[in-house]
Amino acid sequence: MALRSLFSRKSLAGLSAASRTSSCLDSRALGLAGLSQSRGLKTASLPDLPYDYGALEPAISGDIMQLHHQKHHQTYVTNYNKALEQLHEATLKGDVGTVVKLQSAIKFNGGGHVNHSIFWKNLAPVREGGGEPPHGSLGWAIDTHFGSVEALIQKMNAEGAALQGSGWVWLGLDKETKKLVVDTTANQDPLVTKGATLIPLLGIDVWEHAYYLQYKNVRPDYLKNIWKVMNWKYAGEIYQQECP
Amino acid sequence: MSSCNVFAPSCHLQVFLANDSCHALYNLKAPPFMLPSPVSSISLAFLFCDSASGCTAKKQSSPFDRRRRASKAVAYFGLKPPPYQLDALEPHMSKKTVELHWGGHHRGYLENLNKALAKDDVLYSYTMDELITVTYNRGNPLPIFNNAAQVWNHDFFWESMQPGGGGIPELGLLDQIEKDFGSFTNFREKFVEAALTSFGSGWVWLVLKREEKHLAIVKTSNAFTPLIWDDIVSKYCLSRRLINVFFQPIINLDVWEHAYYLDYKNERAKYVNAFMDHLVSWNTAMGRLARAEAFVNLGEPNIPVA
Numbered sequence: 001m002a003l004r005s006l007f008s009r010k011s012l013a014g015l016s017a018a019s020r021t022s023s024c025l026d027s028r029a030l031g032l033a034g035l036s037q038s039r040g041l042k043t044a045s046l047p048d049l050p051y052d053y054g055a056l057e058p059a060i061s062g063d064i065m066q067l068h069h070q071k072h073h074q075t076y077v078t079n080y081n082k083a084l085e086q087l088h089e090a091t092l093k094g095d096v097g098t099v100v101k102l103q104s105a106i107k108f109n110g111g112g113h114v115n116h117s118i119f120w121k122n123l124a125p126v127r128e129g130g131g132e133p134p135h136g137s138l139g140w141a142i143d144t145h146f147g148s149v150e151a152l153i154q155k156m157n158a159e160g161a162a163l164q165g166s167g168w169v170w171l172g173l174d175k176e177t178k179k180l181v182v183d184t185t186a187n188q189d190p191l192v193t194k195g196a197t198l199i200p201l202l203g204i205d206v207w208e209h210a211y212y213l214q215y216k217n218v219r220p221d222y223l224k225n226i227w228k229v230m231n232w233k234y235a236g237e238i239y240q241q242e243c244p
Numbered sequence: 245m246s247s248c249n250v251f252a253p254s255c256h257l258q259v260f261l262a263n264d265s266c267h268a269l270y271n272l273k274a275p276p277f278m279l280p281s282p283v284s285s286i287s288l289a290f291l292f293c294d295s296a297s298g299c300t301a302k303k304q305s306s307p308f309d310r311r312r313r314a315s316k317a318v319a320y321f322g323l324k325p326p327p328y329q330l331d332a333l334e335p336h337m338s339k340k341t342v343e344l345h346w347g348g349h350h351r352g353y354l355e356n357l358n359k360a361l362a363k364d365d366v367l368y369s370y371t372m373d374e375l376i377t378v379t380y381n382r383g384n385p386l387p388i389f390n391n392a393a394q395v396w397n398h399d400f401f402w403e404s405m406q407p408g409g410g411g412i413p414e415l416g417l418l419d420q421i422e423k424d425f426g427s428f429t430n431f432r433e434k435f436v437e438a439a440l441t442s443f444g445s446g447w448v449w450l451v452l453k454r455e456e457k458h459l460a461i462v463k464t465s466n467a468f469t470p471l472i473w474d475d476i477v478s479k480y481c482l483s484r485r486l487i488n489v490f491f492q493p494i495i496n497l498d499v500w501e502h503a504y505y506l507d508y509k510n511e512r513a514k515y516v517n518a519f520m521d522h523l524v525s526w527n528t529a530m531g532r533l534a535r536a537e538a539f540v541n542l543g544e545p546n547i548p549v550a
Contacts (some may be wrong), residue, residue: 071510082351108443146408164390165445165466165500187465207444209510217348217502 003051041088043081044113046074055125059225061214069120072209074154076112076188083109111188115168118203123232134232138201138239153180157223159184160206171202171235176244199242201235320361321372321395323354326402333407336518341506348504350398357391364388372396373471380472393467397447397496404495406525410518413526419532424459431461432520435497438463439516442499450495450529452536462491469493492536508510 049069054062084103090098124130133149134142134210146152159182160169167186174181176197183194191200204226211222331339361367367375367388376396379389412418424432430495438461439448446465448470453460462470470491497519504515 067509075510104443168443208505212502212505216344217352 006120012230014210023152041085042230043084044110046070046077047117049120051123051125051128056123056130056229059229060211064211064213067213068116068205068210073113073116076109076116077226079105080109080113083203097209104198105192108188112195114190115188115203115205118200119205121234122204122231123226124233126229127222129233130229130231131227132232136236136240137243138232138236141180141239146182153227155182156202156204157220160204160223161220163206166207169200169206172200173242174241175199178243199238201238202230262320273277320358320368321354323351324399324402326405328405328407333405333523336507336522337405338507341504344506345498345502346398346402349500350395351393353391355397357388357395360388360391376469377469388538390467393469393472394470397467397469397498400493400500401447401496403521403528404525405519406527408522409525410520410522411526411528413529417526417530420459420533434461436513436520439497439499440513445500448497448499449491449493451491451493452533454490454536456490457537459494460491490531494532494536495524 007029017210046069049065052062053065055067056065083102087099087102087106088100089095133139142149142152146155156169156171163169163184163186165186167189168190168191169184169185172181172183172191172194173179174195174197180201183191183197183198185191185193191198191203204223204224206219211219215222326342330342330346333342367378370378372392372395375392376389379386379392381389399482413421418428421428423429425434435448435450442448442463442465445466446463447469449462449464449470451460451462451470452458464470468492473491497516499516506511508515508518
């Protein structure tokens with residue numbers, strides 16, 4: 001924070017150069033609602049959950065939601081901002097070695113922020129429409145690509161269960177071919193790392209922290225239950241924007 | 245055919261016999277099929293190294309091959325319990341965590357491995373180390389790799405801890421650490437840092453780099469283990485692998501979230517500090533280091549005195 005207050009307007013030029021060097025990941029992250037502008041340096045901030053911590057029970061416990069949001073997501077935000085400041089400084093100095101070295105921290109923490117920001121919107125309490133199957137053009141597209149919503153769920157559950165270690169399973173849209181895809185990413189890699197034209201519609205966090213307190217080592221049960229609070233409305237809106 | 249590593253939990257005894265042109269490896273290990281009580285079988289593997297024409301490996305068919313075909317064997321590797329009670333690491337690692345980690349995760353890897361082996365005629369009679377090296381498939385791991393490596397990693401992990409562990413190692417190991425890291429404090433700092441900067445699931449290792457006789461801290465993600473890093477060598481001369489594992493693991497720390505989440509939630513730092521202060525078994529580490537150093541000589545293998 002102290003560093004940030006030192007940044008003058010002039011140093012903004014350095015920042016935009018920095019975001020150019022650090023791939024489209026950052027520009028995507030910078031477009032998120034959870035970003036705040038503070039004295040020139042745009043940093044990320046933790047977005048509010050659009051529902052209470054306990055609102056997704058019994059599918060996901062309040063304990064998990066609170067830790068996941070307040071601790072895990074907050075840590076990604078904090079470390080992303082830290083890396084961003086270091087990147088800014090290194091860019092001003094023309095310290096290429098440090099700029100390169102920071103990429104992994106930016107990818108991991110920035111990715112963590114991007115992914116979780118989407119994840120919260122992907123979920124909704126049952127009384128607010130969580131779990132209601134997709135309608136409209138997305139529903140139709142799913143039937144075309146996968147046969148049925150059930151078949152898609154089965155496919156995503158299988159890929160999520162088979163994923164080694166930590167990561168995400170995604171329903172994405174290729175905005176050029178307008179095709180729906182199911183894919184997985186490791187650790188906190190956002191979907192865009194699998195293809196520059198991919199837009200995430202739904203992401204399921206299969207890190208152990210997303211389910212361990214409730215489901216322990218039985219990841220398939222978590223995957224089965226999360227669909228009961230899936231916010232298809234959000235996915236449908238994103239799809240609609242891209243395929244009007 | 246490569247060696248069953250002397251440190252591998254699946255290996256209880258390994259004896260090298262050597263003469264001018266031939267190294268024979270007698271590998272006494274847990275039976276590769278299910279038996280009601282712990283019974284050992286001896287599977288014999290002969291490795292021939294012809295100095296004139298390079299190395300060739302030949303595997304003698306196991307005396308149990310026929311029996312295996314005759315019986316409907318369903319399990320190949322057994323679940324090895326930690327060398328202490330499940331609540332013995334309390335309060336630093338709860339009984340609940342160990343029960344779930346060992347009885348759930350570790351068992352899960354093992355059962356999946358055995359299931360996969362039941363369907364695979366080729367990998368059927370391999371030792372755990374061979375399985376890991378072979379299924380690593382020179383950088384394109386086969387599905388079976390994850391399960392085999394995770395079984396090995398967990399066996400190694402349970403033995404890397406002991407009740408009342410932690411603190412500072414003694415004599416030889418401490419000397420080596422001070423020589424290679426400057427001071428124990430510096431080593432501890434580096435090890436903790438490695439554990440905290442691991443992006444995602446994985447392991448942190450203290451290894452002995454055998455060529456340099458130098459300790460180092462390395463990180464691996466998911467199921468990967470330093471054992472596979474000598475694979476390049478085994479490509480050229482299979483038998484060299486017997487005595488030439490480049491990165492000999494001394495200690496490992498599980499930094500998958502399941503290893504600490506019930507006890508420490510998101511606070512991995514607390515878990516890592518508890519490991520360093522109360523859990524890590526420097527006794528085990530000392531033994532592993534001594535054995536690793538005993539085999540550093542790359543000429544004729546040293547024959548350990550029984």
